[in-house]
Amino acid sequence: MPDAHITLTAALDGDSRAHFGEMLKRSFDVATIDHGSNGITVSVRDDVPPAELHQALKQLLRVRRYASGDCLFVHEAPNQQNADPQPALEAKGEVCSIAQGLFAFRGDFLRVRTALDSRVRMIAGHCGADELSYPPLWPIPLLQSINYFHDFPHLALLASGVEPEYMARAAFANRFRKGSGNAVIACTAENGLAPAHAALAPTVCDCCYWLLRGRRDVVDQISTIYGQVFRNESSPDGRLDRLTAYTMREIVMVGSEGFVLAKRQALLDEVAGLMVDLDLACNIKAADDPFFSNDALQRNAYQNLSRLKYEVEVPLYDDRKTAVASINLHEDYFSRNYDFENADGARPFSACVGFGYERLTYALFCRHGAKLAAWPRSVCTFLELT
Numbered sequence: 001m002p003d004a005h006i007t008l009t010a011a012l013d014g015d016s017r018a019h020f021g022e023m024l025k026r027s028f029d030v031a032t033i034d035h036g037s038n039g040i041t042v043s044v045r046d047d048v049p050p051a052e053l054h055q056a057l058k059q060l061l062r063v064r065r066y067a068s069g070d071c072l073f074v075h076e077a078p079n080q081q082n083a084d085p086q087p088a089l090e091a092k093g094e095v096c097s098i099a100q101g102l103f104a105f106r107g108d109f110l111r112v113r114t115a116l117d118s119r120v121r122m123i124a125g126h127c128g129a130d131e132l133s134y135p136p137l138w139p140i141p142l143l144q145s146i147n148y149f150h151d152f153p154h155l156a157l158l159a160s161g162v163e164p165e166y167m168a169r170a171a172f173a174n175r176f177r178k179g180s181g182n183a184v185i186a187c188t189a190e191n192g193l194a195p196a197h198a199a200l201a202p203t204v205c206d207c208c209y210w211l212l213r214g215r216r217d218v219v220d221q222i223s224t225i226y227g228q229v230f231r232n233e234s235s236p237d238g239r240l241d242r243l244t245a246y247t248m249r250e251i252v253m254v255g256s257e258g259f260v261l262a263k264r265q266a267l268l269d270e271v272a273g274l275m276v277d278l279d280l281a282c283n284i285k286a287a288d289d290p291f292f293s294n295d296a297l298q299r300n301a302y303q304n305l306s307r308l309k310y311e312v313e314v315p316l317y318d319d320r321k322t323a324v325a326s327i328n329l330h331e332d333y334f335s336r337n338y339d340f341e342n343a344d345g346a347r348p349f350s351a352c353v354g355f356g357y358e359r360l361t362y363a364l365f366c367r368h369g370a371k372l373a374a375w376p377r378s379v380c381t382f383l384e385l386t
């Protein structure tokens with residue numbers, strides 16, 4: 001099993017260790033991380049040359065040094081319930097596991113999730129956002145143009161159909177009939193599967209920029225989209241804070257630099273206000289995307305240093321935390337990659353604010369307890385749940 005050691009003059013603090021471990025696991029199948037007195041020793045199950053692993057460790061530590069944890073906003077909320085509400089929600093049948101990372105919702109959990117979307121949709125309305133809707137299957141070039149498969153191979157999920165020929169369809173139908181014992185289907189030509197022309201949407205905003213591709217008359221605009229998104233990950237202990245399929249709403253801004261920066265600031269203020277109204281403790285702080293691969297680590301540092309991404313981090317129970325929303329400034333990334341301009345020939349800026357609803361709902365149940373009837377009246381009134 002390849003391993004690598006890196007010498008440190010001073011040990012990492014608890015937060016840095018957690019962040020280091022989390023970032024390492026994005027790229028490698030980590031067996032052990034040993035924080036010794038003179039450094040860190042990491043062992044991975046991947047077949048990676050030790051020199052490459054060592055290089056990755058060095059870059060991760062550099063990123064960690066840049067990661068400032070710069071906090072924009074803190075809201076303290078005393079008397080956190082501090083117990084996992086999921087067992088009680090599952091016992092009531094409001095949260096039902098379908099498979100690893102996939103859940104069904106009903107009852108109060110679903111009512112709260114729906115109410116949260118109403119509130120966020122209202123924020124979008126205040127900004128004058130235009131509502132859009134599109135399918136959760138996106139053409140491969142939409143994601144390839146923004147290097148999604150290179151940056152996030154660990155999160156990608158592709159959708160493939162069966163080859164449009166009689167023999168391929170007959171072979172597929174026969175091989176995977178009821179009782180065949182096949183719980184998984186290898187995506188191979190032998191199984192009759194066609195190349196994937198689409199991938200499951202990993203977020204809801206990218207399609208907004210894709211719709212502008214090639215345009216030379218882009219004006220300042222705000223959109224909002226609600227949708228189901230998919231990422232190839234799940235919580236190892238089956239909790240609701242990391243799902244393979246979940247719902248989100250984004251508010252998306254495209255336009256001049258001044259317009260996008262002003263709207264992003266206004267939305268940051270709205271998000272902070274929402275957390276206060278929900279009586280949810282939070283930190284809104286600088287963050288980075290879970291890029292895969294070594295060259296992307298440099299971009300984590302750039303994102304963090306340039307304050308391109310902020311996350312709204314909330315406590316769940318014990319030491320468990322999660323990010324329930326993110327505020328992202330892309331500068332001209334999408335206009336360059338999808339080739340769109342405003343009427344003056346300039347590349348528009350873009351930004352988005354996204355809310356992950358299952359996480360936000362879960363965080364609220366962690367905060368106020370598994371019984372909706374016992375929640376503070378102010379929160380129920382705010383969510384119009386009374």
Ligand SMILES: [Zn+2]
Pocket residue numbers: 203204205206250328352353354
């Ligand atoms: Zn987005």
